[in-house]
Amino acid sequence: xxxxxxxxxxxxxxxxxxxxxxxxxxxxxxxxxxxxxxxxxxxxxxxxxxxxxxxxxxxxxxxxxxxxxxxxxxxxxxxxxxxxxxxxxxxxxxxxxxxxxxxxxxxxxxxxxxxxxxxxxxxxxxxxxxxxxxxxxxxxxxxxxxxxxxxxxxxxxxxxxxxxxxxxxxxxxxxxxxxxxxxxxxxxxxxxxxxxxxxxxxxxxxxxxxxxxxxxxxxxxxxxxxxxxxxxxxxxxxxxxxxxxxxxxxxxxxxxxxx
Amino acid sequence: xxxxxxxxxxxxxxxxxxxxxxxxxxxxxxxxxxxxxxxxxxxxxxxxxxxxxxxxxxxxxxxxxxxxxxxxxxxxxxxxxxxxxxxxxxxxxxxxxxxxxxxxxxxxxxxxxxxxxxxxxxxxxxxxxxxxxxxxxxxxxxxxxxxxxxxxxxxxxxxxxxxxxxxxxxxxxxxxxxxxxxxxxxxxxxxxxxxxxxxxxxxxxxxxxxxxxxxxxxxxxxxxxxxxxxxxxxxxxxxxxxxxxxxxxxxxxxxxxxxxxxxxxxxxxxxxxxxxxxxxxxxxxxxxxxxxxxxxxxxx
Numbered sequence: 001x002x003x004x005x006x007x008x009x010x011x012x013x014x015x016x017x018x019x020x021x022x023x024x025x026x027x028x029x030x031x032x033x034x035x036x037x038x039x040x041x042x043x044x045x046x047x048x049x050x051x052x053x054x055x056x057x058x059x060x061x062x063x064x065x066x067x068x069x070x071x072x073x074x075x076x077x078x079x080x081x082x083x084x085x086x087x088x089x090x091x092x093x094x095x096x097x098x099x100x101x102x103x104x105x106x107x108x109x110x111x112x113x114x115x116x117x118x119x120x121x122x123x124x125x126x127x128x129x130x131x132x133x134x135x136x137x138x139x140x141x142x143x144x145x146x147x148x149x150x151x152x153x154x155x156x157x158x159x160x161x162x163x164x165x166x167x168x169x170x171x172x173x174x175x176x177x178x179x180x181x182x183x184x185x186x187x188x189x190x191x192x193x194x195x196x197x198x199x200x201x202x203x204x205x206x207x208x209x210x211x212x213x214x215x216x217x218x219x220x221x222x223x224x225x226x227x228x229x230x231x232x233x234x235x236x237x238x239x240x241x242x243x244x245x246x247x248x249x250x251x252x253x254x255x256x257x258x259x
Numbered sequence: 260x261x262x263x264x265x266x267x268x269x270x271x272x273x274x275x276x277x278x279x280x281x282x283x284x285x286x287x288x289x290x291x292x293x294x295x296x297x298x299x300x301x302x303x304x305x306x307x308x309x310x311x312x313x314x315x316x317x318x319x320x321x322x323x324x325x326x327x328x329x330x331x332x333x334x335x336x337x338x339x340x341x342x343x344x345x346x347x348x349x350x351x352x353x354x355x356x357x358x359x360x361x362x363x364x365x366x367x368x369x370x371x372x373x374x375x376x377x378x379x380x381x382x383x384x385x386x387x388x389x390x391x392x393x394x395x396x397x398x399x400x401x402x403x404x405x406x407x408x409x410x411x412x413x414x415x416x417x418x419x420x421x422x423x424x425x426x427x428x429x430x431x432x433x434x435x436x437x438x439x440x441x442x443x444x445x446x447x448x449x450x451x452x453x454x455x456x457x458x459x460x461x462x463x464x465x466x467x468x469x470x471x472x473x474x475x476x477x478x479x480x481x482x483x484x485x486x487x488x489x490x491x492x493x494x495x496x497x498x499x500x501x502x503x504x505x506x507x508x509x510x511x512x513x514x515x516x517x518x519x520x521x522x523x524x525x526x527x528x529x530x531x532x533x534x535x536x537x538x539x540x541x542x543x544x545x546x547x548x549x550x551x552x553x554x555x556x557x558x559x
Contacts, residue, residue: 051447053443053446053447056442056443056446058370081449081450081451082449083449084446084447084448084449085448085449086449088447088448089447091440091443091444091447093440095438095440095441095443095444096444097441097444097445097459097463098441098463099459099462099463099465108445108448109448109449109450111458112445112448112450112454112455112458112459113448113449113450113451113454114454159444162444162448163447163448166448166449
């Protein structure tokens with residue numbers, strides 16, 4: 001099930017430092033939402049608040065409300081571990097578990113949580129997730145090889161397979177293609193478009209062509225100066241952001257005049 | 260002298276013929292190689308002497324007989340080998356869980372002044388002289404069992420005091436080099452922290468931890484002073500580390516050499532063979548550690 005995410009007056013802190021200020025936005029289900037903006041503007045910080053990964057860093061916390069299908073994921077009764085099971089995440093650099101085989105990596109969401117899987121279920125889940133990540137044909141004959149034996153692009157798709165194997169509602173991607181070559185990037189972009197049929201997809205990218213190619217909605221963030229908090233400048237349909245933005249700053253950024 | 264003369268001549272010649280850059284390169288190569296040679300000389304000489312002199316009594320009797328009722332020739336170190344293996348094994352059983360858990364606490368959980376204090380005391384413990392560890396264990400056992408107590412387990416406690424800081428340090432270093440991305444990947448899958456530590460971080464670091472533990476064992480297996488105090492000296496085989504004196508190889512070597520009997524040469528021969536056996540045990544442990552790290556290290 002895909003989820004609708006609502007952020008209202010969300011402030012994100014590292015200790016006493018306000019990193020992202022007063023975000024109000026709605027992420028629609030079954031769509032791809034891209035976060036763009038210059039380095040340090042807080043887009044990675046913001047995406048990490050969506051699955052409560054932000055608070056893994058000592059001293060980091062969030063003020064404001066963030067709801068998924070109406071449920072506040074920051075309410076004290078909510079276990080962050082449960083949130084992360086609903087919201088999968090793919091990181092900038094591929095990070096398969098080095099001690100595990102390809103298959104074990106795909107099933108790691110179950111195995112690491114001590115969930116019992118019958119052998120046939122495990123096979124089925126692994127095949128479905130790898131097919132979902134467009135990796136099945138490349139690895140079906142070597143599922144028992146180490147995950148780190150794959151190429152960078154394959155490793156990243158393995159990480160996506162690992163994230164979708166546990167059937168989350170939302171997939172977060174933090175610059176998933178910045179360490180990959182153009183062919184692997186194209187594979188991941190195609191995959192992202194397929195994934196939005198089932199999931200809410202949020203992607204952080206530095207590549208504006210990528211944002212305009214794959215996303216339905218685009219949010220532009222920036223900071224006035226280093227040390228000041230990042231702000232959401234404009235959030236709209238992707239074609240409007242790239243062809244007819246309302247804000248001067250957005251226009252300057254997407255046309256390459258600044259940032 | 261000849262080597263120094265050779266180096267200088269070679270350097271000057273090379274400087275005249277090949278120029279400054281090449282000659283500097285040659286000089287540094289000569290320096291590094293001779294430093295290596297110097298370091299190896301005592302090692303080879305030691306190994307050779309021990310093997311040569313230890314070979315005399317490296318026989319079946321040495322491994323099957325104790326020194327009970329033996330005066331003069333014959334006898335063996337069976338009792339000492341049993342004692343060394345038991346005491347070292349017990350020390351490992353005590354130290355490894357404590358050491359690994361402390362390291363996990365320091366790397367994964369600890370924040371602020373308490374962590375710094377623990378790290379500081381671990382550093383201090385690394386420098387404790389082994390005799391002090393022996394006296395500590397002796398004092399602790401005297402409190403419970405009264406003066407004059409001798410027990411194998413006391414030796415294990417004394418060795419643990421020496422071994423724990425080594426295990427902590429080695430494990431800490433290994434846990435620190437596990438990339439943070441793996442922890443984040445695990446958290447992002449909705450895995451709680453304790454499962455992340457036990458099922459992602461520890462397996463990734465396992466090979467290094469195993470090597471560290473083996474190095475720690477090798478460090479304590481040759482300790483003599485604390486065992487002399489608390490495990491004591493005996494000529495008979497004792498399988499029970501919780502009762503009475505227990506012989507160990509280092510103490511065997513020491514006493515064979517320091518209290519030679521009428522037929523001095525047989526005692527000296529036994530001491531050399533004891534040293535040889537101790538070296539072989541350490542070597543086997545190192546080989547075992549290599550195998551462990553080969554099988555458990557992340558592949559690919």
